[in-house]
Amino acid sequence: MVAWMVVLDRLPTRSRLISFGLNVESLCLLCNRGEETRGHLFFQCEFSSRLWFVSLSACGFRRSVLIWGLELDWMCCMTRGCSLPALVLRLAWNDCIYMLWRERNERVFGRAKSSVEEVFKRFQEIVRLKLSGRVKQRQLLRHSALCESWDLLV
Numbered sequence: 470m471v472a473w474m475v476v477l478d479r480l481p482t483r484s485r486l487i488s489f490g491l492n493v494e495s496l497c498l499l500c501n502r503g504e505e506t507r508g509h510l511f512f513q514c515e516f517s518s519r520l521w522f523v524s525l526s527a528c529g530f531r532r533s534v535l536i537w538g539l540e541l542d543w544m545c546c547m548t549r550g551c552s553l554p555a556l557v558l559r560l561a562w563n564d565c566i567y568m569l570w571r572e573r574n575e576r577v578f579g580r581a582k583s584s585v586e587e588v589f590k591r592f593q594e595i596v597r598l599k600l601s602g603r604v605k606q607r608q609l610l611r612h613s614a615l616c617e618s619w620d621l622l623v
């Protein structure tokens with residue numbers, strides 16, 4: 470749901486709130502550097518870029534993180550079909566976006582900040598739970614590195 474709102478650019482980012490006339494800070498809560506726009510949050514921001522980089526690595530991709538439009542295009546290509554790698558990448562994408570927005574909101578309400586590693590651990594667990602019982606033994610064997618990255622062997 471959150472990912473779909475990001476695609477439509479409907480999340481109430483600080484830049485959108487300012488465009489509606491609200492008097493709020495414009496700085497990104499995750500890095501305190503850039504203006505909080507969709508493009509910054511996904512994934513020009515140092516925090517979100519690192520989280521997506523770690524997620525991509527766990528999915529077996531070693532590459533630089535791209536800007537929002539290019540990441541979205543790449544995801545649309547890579548997540549076609551119902552193979553285990555495509556399913557895991559789809560879940561990683563949705564949960565990474567959700568967890569970034571959630572972490573951002575935690576900071577809005579002054580709650581404790583989490584590190585990239587802590588946020589990744591949480592959404593890794595969500596992905597693992599969503600996949601539990603859905604992965605067949607032959608998929609585990611065929612994609613052992615992927616399963617190990619997402620702790621699916623337990």
Ligand SMILES: [Zn+2]
Nearest residue numbers: 497499500514
């Ligand atoms: Zn930022």
